[in-house]
Amino acid sequence: MLYKYKWYEKLGMYAAMLVFLTFVLAPFLEAFLVSMRPLDAVFRAPHRFLTEDMSFRAYITMWESVPNLPRYIFNSFFISCAVTLLALTCIIPAAYSVSRFEYRFRDGILTGFLAINMVGAAVLIIPLYKLMLTIGLLNTYWAMIVPGAAFTVPTGIFLMRSYFLRIPKELEEAAYVDGAGRLYTLWRVILPVALPGIIVVSITVFISAYAQQFLFALTFNSIDDYNPLPMGLFQFFGRERVVYNELMAASLVGILPVLFVYIFLQKYIVAGLTAGAVKE
Amino acid sequence: MKKKVDLFPYLLLVPALLLVITIVAWPLIETFRLSFTNTSMRPTWEYVGFENYVEIFEDDFNEIILRTFLWMTISVVLKIVLGTIGALLLSAALPGRGLFRVLVMPPWVVPIAIGVFMWSWMYNGQFGMISGIAQRIGLIDGPFEFLAYKTSSFLSTIVTDVWVGVPLVSLYLLAAMQSIPRELHEAAWTDGASRFYRLRRITLPLIAPSIFTMALLSAIWTFNSFDIIWILTEGGPRGATTTMIIDTYKTAISRFRFGEGSARAVMILLCLTAFSVVYMMLLMRTARKGESR
Numbered sequence: 001m002l003y004k005y006k007w008y009e010k011l012g013m014y015a016a017m018l019v020f021l022t023f024v025l026a027p028f029l030e031a032f033l034v035s036m037r038p039l040d041a042v043f044r045a046p047h048r049f050l051t052e053d054m055s056f057r058a059y060i061t062m063w064e065s066v067p068n069l070p071r072y073i074f075n076s077f078f079i080s081c082a083v084t085l086l087a088l089t090c091i092i093p094a095a096y097s098v099s100r101f102e103y104r105f106r107d108g109i110l111t112g113f114l115a116i117n118m119v120g121a122a123v124l125i126i127p128l129y130k131l132m133l134t135i136g137l138l139n140t141y142w143a144m145i146v147p148g149a150a151f152t153v154p155t156g157i158f159l160m161r162s163y164f165l166r167i168p169k170e171l172e173e174a175a176y177v178d179g180a181g182r183l184y185t186l187w188r189v190i191l192p193v194a195l196p197g198i199i200v201v202s203i204t205v206f207i208s209a210y211a212q213q214f215l216f217a218l219t220f221n222s223i224d225d226y227n228p229l230p231m232g233l234f235q236f237f238g239r240e241r242v243v244y245n246e247l248m249a250a251s252l253v254g255i256l257p258v259l260f261v262y263i264f265l266q267k268y269i270v271a272g273l274t275a276g277a278v279k280e
Numbered sequence: 281m282k283k284k285v286d287l288f289p290y291l292l293l294v295p296a297l298l299l300v301i302t303i304v305a306w307p308l309i310e311t312f313r314l315s316f317t318n319t320s321m322r323p324t325w326e327y328v329g330f331e332n333y334v335e336i337f338e339d340d341f342n343e344i345i346l347r348t349f350l351w352m353t354i355s356v357v358l359k360i361v362l363g364t365i366g367a368l369l370l371s372a373a374l375p376g377r378g379l380f381r382v383l384v385m386p387p388w389v390v391p392i393a394i395g396v397f398m399w400s401w402m403y404n405g406q407f408g409m410i411s412g413i414a415q416r417i418g419l420i421d422g423p424f425e426f427l428a429y430k431t432s433s434f435l436s437t438i439v440t441d442v443w444v445g446v447p448l449v450s451l452y453l454l455a456a457m458q459s460i461p462r463e464l465h466e467a468a469w470t471d472g473a474s475r476f477y478r479l480r481r482i483t484l485p486l487i488a489p490s491i492f493t494m495a496l497l498s499a500i501w502t503f504n505s506f507d508i509i510w511i512l513t514e515g516g517p518r519g520a521t522t523t524m525i526i527d528t529y530k531t532a533i534s535r536f537r538f539g540e541g542s543a544r545a546v547m548i549l550l551c552l553t554a555f556s557v558v559y560m561m562l563l564m565r566t567a568r569k570g571e572s573r
Binding site: 010014024030031076086093103113114115118124127128130151218229251254266 | 286288289290292293294295296297298299300302303304305306307308310311314319362365366369372374376380381382383384385386387388389390391392393394395397398399400401402406407408409411412413415416443446447451475500501503504505506507510511525528529532533538541542545548549552555556559560563
């Protein structure tokens with residue numbers, strides 16, 4: 001009975017949900033409607049939601065107007081996957097180290113990671129630009145992968161650590177008694193048990209890498225073939241005659257992969273967000 | 281006898297430290313050093329003392345700082361208010377809650393830049409949805425170009441920032457609400473407390489620490505926010521949306537004045553340090569409370 005609502009309470013809450021969702025989803029709806037219009041209807045005032053001339057034409061013609069579109073989508077995926085791999089090779093051993101061993105400087109290092117997490121990439125863009133320039137990584141995939149990974153590592157360590165802490169120490173002790181080496185134990189005993197945690201960390205890293213490619217691509221890359229989707233499409237905005245319908249169609253097609261990832265792996269993503277990644 | 285130091289845990293840290301030191305820690309220090317130089321694309325440079333700092337304050341830098349804090353404060357307050365409402369709705373035991381949860385998250389999942397492309401069309405005065413609807417219901421007479429005027433573009437960039445941030449805040453606060461023991465609500469309900477009373481006296485006070493943590497974290501994230509303003513307005517019109525980050529980027533990357541840009545970046549770092557200190561203190565206090573429990 002505690003959670004039984006009166007009819008007007010229900011009505012109020014559903015109304016609130018509707019308003020909330022309208023705010024959240026309106027841009028997607030607008031993008032979809034624009035993508036369905038022929039170009040001359042896109043630039044037609046006054047604004048109307050539905051018109052008779054709607055079609056999926058832009059979804060076919062966009063592959064010609066944005067010839068590099070498949071490339072952009074591939075790049076976005078490739079960069080995010082590489083970021084995730086690189087980040088995991090840093091996160092997993094580090095998180096294992098800080099969750100399992102007692103040593104000097106450990107708390108200092110943890111605090112350091114936490115503090116560094118507060119600095120966004122945009123603030124450090126000047127030395128990063130000079131660094132990329134000096135070691136010759138400008139206009140390569142690396143310039144987008146390496147910084148992308150570095151900025152996800154601190155959060156990833158804290159998230160992964162919270163999973164390692166839940167694994168009982170007896171598990172390793174049993175392995176040591178059986179004569180297993182420490183690296184072997186980590187690889188063969190701990191990692192399989194921590195797999196759910198690793199999945200959560202990978203997805204969290206992947207999504208944030210996918211969401212935040214813009215700055216690095218804008219600053220470090222000027223070769224169109226290496227551009228991730230956001231940057232690839234951004235170039236079209238400055239043009240005289242923007243093919244908005246095709247641009248919106250391309251945007252929607254480009255975000256479909258992550259939306260699928262999100263819908264199928266929702267459980268893990270929510271777990272990652274709420275597992276206390278930022279809060280102890 | 282001296283105990284042998286076990287190197288294994290340190291070795292495990294090497295990849296992470298290597299990456300973070302090269303990409304974050306060293307640039308952090310380098311920013312401070314560069315801020316005392318006149319580095320540009322030219323091959324030579326020299327130390328110029330505090331010249332860069334003097335220079336930025338001769339510009340309209342005070343105004344930029346004020347604007348940044350105003351932008352951040354409005355955005356964070358809106359995120360927290362909407363996020364709390366969102367979390368309450370997400371926690372309501374209503375049919376359709378699962379669908380609601382799925383539909384709330386997309387702004388956080390899709391690349392920020394792409395979400396902002398969509399918003400840039402929404403704000404279009406001639407053909408965009410917002411101006412269109414406002415005209416139809418008679419709020420405005422003619423087309424209104426949201427990104428063309430100072431105040432409206434300032435507010436528009438905030439709205440988009442809130443849109444990006446609200447899903448995460450909602451979900452985080454939902455987790456906090458779900459950690460409230462059910463017995464508390466049940467006991468209060470048995471005593472005849474109304475739903476609103478329980479919200480005011482149980483839910484909100486108990487999630488207050490989480491709200492505060494989240495507010496601080498979103499303040500930090502908002503302070504670091506770059507993509508949204510850059511894509512929507514590039515800091516315009518006439519500087520109305522130029523926050524400290526945008527200003528730094530323009531000086532350093534668009535005009536290649538690395539030294540002067542670094543001085544501006546240092547000002548951002550000082551602000552971030554202040555936030556971080558408060559955040560760390562908060563974390564330590566909660567940690568201590570956890571121990572005594």
